[in-house]
Amino acid sequence: MFAIVRMHDLFAIVMLLSIYGFLCASFFMVMDAVDVAFTEAAVGIGISTLLLLSALTLTGRFEKKQRHKPLLAVFSVAITASLLIYGTLQMPPFGSAYAPAHQHIATHYITQSLGETGIINIVTSVLASYRGYDTLGELIVIFTAGMGVLVLLRGATSPAKDSEGKSKRVTSKQPVPMKQHAILRIVSKMLIPLILLFALYVQFHADFGPGGGFQAGVIFASVIILYVMIFGLRATQKTISLAWLEFLSALGVLIFGSVGLLSLLFGENFLDYNMLSSDPVQAQHLGIFVVEIGVGITVAATIILIFMTFTGRMADRGGQQ
Amino acid sequence: MIAQLPILQVIVPLLAAPCCLLVGRSKLLWFFALLASAMTFVISLVLLQQVQESGTIHYSLGGWSAPFGIEYRIDLLNAYLLLIVSSITSIILLTAHASITAELNENKHKLFYVVFLLCLAGMLGIIATGDAFNLFVFLEISALSSYTLIALGQKRQALTAAFRYLLVGTLGASFILIGIGLMYMVTGTLNMFDLSERLPQVEESRTVVTAFSFLILGVCLKLALFPLHWWLPNAYAYAPSVVSALLAATATKVAIYILLRFIFTVFGGEFSFTTLPLQEILSVLGIAGVLTASVMAIYQQNVKQLFAYSSVAQIAYMMLALAMNSTNGLIATLLHLFNHALMKGALFLALAGVMYRLGSVELTQFAGLGKRMPWTMAAIVIGGLSLIGLPLTVGFISKWYLLRAALENGWWPLAIFILLGSLLAVVYVWRIVETAYFSPAKAGHNQIKEAPLRLLLPTWILVLANLYFGCDASFTIAVTELTAQALLGGAP
């Protein structure tokens, strides 16, 4: 961990960060947070490393040696640390079942959620039903980020540059990465359908085990990213165009939202799934199912979109040089 | 349908944003976005009326009653803030089409509206929610969208400004999240009202104090309270004009709302002001902020930056008023929330007009503009007078309450500092007036015309609102008085 502070080779740092992500995920596993471990494994190790790496190729690998404001840094770190130490001293001890955090609403979720939603995985039922609105918010956050990346990286700063970049994109022949690695290509061709299947399994299995729309979306996205890395951006864009992805990421949000609007139409509160069926448990099932699909679509589409925009940038630069 | 209004308030812009992606042309998009924000405005009006008539509105999302589900809870403070944000945003959006056509590439228009609506939805969501974690989520929505909006500015400094804002904003949000986590740890709940009931039982615990400090620290980072303000001037100055107007007029108000909510509702005023030396800290920082930022404003060459520093000073005024911990002080804070939104909205929209014609807002460019763009300049002058706090403008009303509250507390020196701050404001406003009216016009500026009506009209709506609420403040004072009493009186 502390190597990260000292080192200047950003590439090595990213690798360390990914190991750190892996450790985190294992730690979450030990702490019984299977869903979180799953997500952290997919995001911390996979997506964020990939994004950092592709950013590094665009910005340069080494950091300048000198650093500034160390005094300010030490000062603010010291203040925050002392505040935290002060606070931790009277925290409820770790692992105690009697800590107030486990007493109030958590008990309700643990004892009631099976009866109210019929879903074994409590995390899923809290995520998609009790706190479903948070999940919609989270979906919007990633949607916002996707739109932000798109608006920032699409086209260069000035219109003149922009048209130039576009023409380059058309004329320059992009190198297809890893063309010579036949084994990689074949293995990945075999793997891709399997991973896709796994993504679907994760998507629909959330009721019983760890998983859900978000994780499935990430896995699905990673397949496409694998495809991009091995077969090149252009081959991928032939099958999945950016405009289509944009549409999909909006669609996911709208699917989620329309479930909410539907309940409004039936005179219920927003995101109240009970109108979907006469049997409340059935209705919850259905509602969570639809909502998770919405999450899956948006997450997958947005992550692919972000990654493709990043690599698109790289290809542009490659063409210009 | 009336019962569903609290959620519609947020959902309309939230879902309109992805719909925008599917709409085609720029003009149509603008119209669509405008429609969405006008709807939020109407809804917020109805909500305010409802709250005034029948008290706090509760709305459980997903049909799960709080604290198990997420609850929207609209009391007078929420309704008042919702009205400010939605009305100002709608007026700003009126100008958006003209202004961004001049400042943005055609291919970015669509995403601009999408992100703009998301930003609006995020801010409304923060205000409407009664759940601490939900607040964090919506905070991030509005934050991410505002970073994007700032980065759309024309100059490259916009990028670094946005990046710095991103670092500070994310740090602030993380601090808030630590605070929420600590609170959950000792109470086991996330619902704000539930928290306020359960926190007194564990008030003694140091964990609560830590939670409180982290929340305040986090919000102050977002708020740009004096020593933590360094990210703000550049962010406002280099963003596209419409975005500067939006951020200056509404974003800081939302941050102040969060502060008020946590200090008075969740922790309770008594706890907040007794466990931590909040009064001393806020008042010292407030005075320092007013003076430093006003002096900095005097030395700026870029008019947007000048007004951005003046925003830092105005935020410091609000903190000062808050620090008094009295009804009149709170009224002053709340009044100034509304009034400052009006004046900064008007000023930045007027600047958008200048930007539209000149492509720059450097002070030197203003020479002789008094004759070339009389209406725009008049708007700036009136907005400036309002900043100073001259009678008949809204600025006067809030300054008046601030002074009254200071004198009530017997804080004589403070009153002097407030007057000193106003004098400094006179200086920086005068610099603009001097260049605009008394300097000879620049050679190339003879062709400059008045800003187009599409920009001028919304600007003047805000200017007239400045004057109207300056002469007849009975509406705002009535609302803020009730709100202040409710906040100080404990639970709403």
Place this chain on the structure above:
Amino acid sequence: MNFFELFNYWVVMLLMMTGLYILIAHGNFVKKIIGLSIFQTSLYIFYISMAKVTGAIAPIIQQGVELYSNPLPHVLILTAIVVGISTTALALALVIRIKQAYGTIEEDEIQAMDEEP
């Protein structure tokens, strides 16, 4: 108050401070982002530690098991992870644009370039 009872929180704090230090002391923008993400991750560990109950199992209901870990922080952190990655993605996009506009991503160099018009 046993030291080991709070051991997790101490580790969290250490990580958090590391992240904060990197964020402030380093001039390289990518490194700042890395610092930020370490800071955020430590926050996740904090929430998850809070949720752990000794002797309990993961919150997936099984017959005959009474003690489950607290599911609510898990849910919150799932959301927070998504928020975190979104922020990172946006920040990286900004850095790429900065690199393009300035040719560098070191803070002091950029500051120097901004000051001379």
